[in-house]
Amino acid sequence: MEKFVHSNIPPFTNIFQPIYNLKEMEIVGYESLMRTTMYKDIKELFQLAHEQEFIYELDTASIKNSLAQFKHTYWEDHVFLSVNIFPSTLGDAQFISFLTQLITELDFEPSRLVLEMNVLVDLTTLEQLKEQISLLQSFGIKIAIDELGKSTSSVVSLIELSPDMVKLDHYFSKDLASITKKQTFLISLLIWLEDKEIILEGLEAQEDVDKARALGIHYAQGYQLGHPEEHLNK
Numbered sequence: 001m002e003k004f005v006h007s008n009i010p011p012f013t014n015i016f017q018p019i020y021n022l023k024e025m026e027i028v029g030y031e032s033l034m035r036t037t038m039y040k041d042i043k044e045l046f047q048l049a050h051e052q053e054f055i056y057e058l059d060t061a062s063i064k065n066s067l068a069q070f071k072h073t074y075w076e077d078h079v080f081l082s083v084n085i086f087p088s089t090l091g092d093a094q095f096i097s098f099l100t101q102l103i104t105e106l107d108f109e110p111s112r113l114v115l116e117m118n119v120l121v122d123l124t125t126l127e128q129l130k131e132q133i134s135l136l137q138s139f140g141i142k143i144a145i146d147e148l149g150k151s152t153s154s155v156v157s158l159i160e161l162s163p164d165m166v167k168l169d170h171y172f173s174k175d176l177a178s179i180t181k182k183q184t185f186l187i188s189l190l191i192w193l194e195d196k197e198i199i200l201e202g203l204e205a206q207e208d209v210d211k212a213r214a215l216g217i218h219y220a221q222g223y224q225l226g227h228p229e230e231h232l233n234k
């Protein structure tokens with residue numbers, strides 16, 4: 001069901017793509033993705049939100065809907081929910097009170113929530129962002145850096161912001177089984193980021209899933225593992 005929440009925000013829904021533990025081949029979480037019939041590509045809506053300055057409203061509306069939908073359908077299982085968020089939303093002075101109020105209202109376990117921060121970090125607000133992130137982490141909420149490898153700012157975020165999880169851009173999944181340089185890079189990344197959980201995105205072929213497992217990548221998502229679904233069936 002689509003909801004209308006803000007004058008600039010079209011009716012939307014959230015769909016959920018499974019994230020697998022590659023060792024056990026079990027679902028450990030879901031990434032929530034926003035969809036609306038008004039835009040074929042959701043990026044157009046985010047672009048508009050940037051131009052018209054309603055990113056905060058859009059992000060928080062999506063997070064609110066995701067948590068409510070997830071709680072309603074999947075609350076009993078021990079899986080986490082990962083939601084996408086812009087750094088500007090995470091750094092917003094109102095965000096922490098918004099989120100703590102929401103998780104209290106819904107009785108949502110903070111340790112089952114991951115905030116996937118995309119990488120358009122404005123370096124002038126880095127200190128404020130660091131403070132907000134460590135405060136959120138102190139509540140048990142996990143922070144993930146999204147799309148590592150897509151831009152240099154993702155590397156800066158990784159070094160500066162102490163995330164709990166790192167999501168690797170789908171570039172690293174494509175033909176992983178046959179491209180040795182990608183394999184070597186992932187091995188070195190696993191060593192460098194030994195204290196973090198690594199999620200490989202965009203796996204679309206079984207041989208690449210097998211290779212990611214063999215390399216010891218912790219978690220993965222992609223069409224080969226599971227498409228995003230609107231209705232979560234237990």
Ligand SMILES: [Ca+2]
Nearest residue numbers: 031084116146
């Ligand atoms: Ca994401």
